Amino acid sequence: LLQQFDLHSVIDSTNAEALRQAEAGTGAGYVCSAEQQTAGRGRRGRQWVSPFARNLYLSLLWEFEGGAAALEGLSLAVGVAVTQALEDCGLEAAQLKWPNDILHDDAKLGGVLLEMSGDAAGPCAVVLGVGINVAMPASAAGGIDQQWTDLTTANNGVSPGRNRVMAALLNHLLPMVAQFETTGFVPWREAWMQRDAFADSPVILSSGDQRQAGTARGVNERGALQLETSLGVQSIYGGEISMRPA
Ligand code: BTN
Incomplete structure (x- = not known):
């Protein structure tokens, strides 16, 4: 499943690089990582x-x-893969916030950003970008504008080590994407x-100026909140919507 792994010292954004690779003809199974991003998105x-x-x-x-329609719920499945990887590294109690934030003790531990190139x-x-604070x-x-945490804090002061987390992440992410196209989000x-x-x-x-209050009742089989x-119960599909406690 893994075809190529590029580890950069410093790069603008690993998502930007993976998109450039896609434009240049690199195919599925390409992974890009970096020690530092100067324009992380x-x-x-x-x-x-x-x-x-x-x-x-x-x-x-x-x-x-299948185009964009085949991707419904994919970012949520990435969130699941990330929490499963963290569990493999001994971290209990990582949680997910719709659509795909990774939380621990109500603070943000990591995030997922999907970007697409090509015809919808x-x-x-599709580039699946994952950032985890270790x-x-x-x-x-100081540049983080929300409650944040890192794996070291979440794991009682002991970092599980970036290499171990990276390996666990690939172990979950690659089989997940390989299966997703046939099954969608359901599994x-x-x-x-x-x-x-x-x-x-x-x-x-919230989305732009619009606000809507309600009670979160999980997600449906397409990943809609x-x-x-x-x-009654409404299905809310991702996009630019953000959610906070009422
Ligand atoms: C979020 O806002 O929660 C999503 C954050 C995603 C960050 C990761 S870090 C690796 C990849 N490259 C980027 O520029 N962004 C994603």
Whole structure:
């Protein structure tokens, strides 16, 4: 499943590099990692704080036949793969926040950013980017605009080691993407729900100027958040939506 692994010292963004590789004809199974990112990208146009030799920055390139529609729930399945990898490294109680934040003790431990290249209707190349805070130096953390944590803190002061986390991550990510195209999100739904940090909690969803309050009731088989309001249960599909506790 793993075709090529490039480890860079410093790069702009491993996602940007994997997208460049896709444009240049590199195929599925290409992995790019780096010690440092100078322009690490987060969701919704944010930066991803990426200091040297402290954390994990990794992007996997994969190809999907079915176009964008075949990718529903993929970012949630990546979140499941990340938490399973962390569990293999001895970290209990990592949780998921819809659509795909990795949390520990209500603070952000890692994130997932999917980017696509190619035709949304035909076969497309997808870059699955994963960032995990392993030993975030306080000097770098000033740039983070939300509650954050790292694996060292979450693991009682002991880092499981970046190499071990990287290996565990690839062990889960590669078989997951290989299976996803045939099955979609369904086989990961149960595992996602078990790690859902907001199960049955009051939440507020925001998208631009719009706000919607309700109770989070997990996700459906397509990875859509199930938001219960006085009108009933609505399915909310990803995109630029963010969620916070009410
Ligand atoms: C988020 O906002 O939660 C998503 C963060 C994703 C960060 C990772 S680090 C490796 C890859 N390269 C990037 O530039 N971003 C992703």
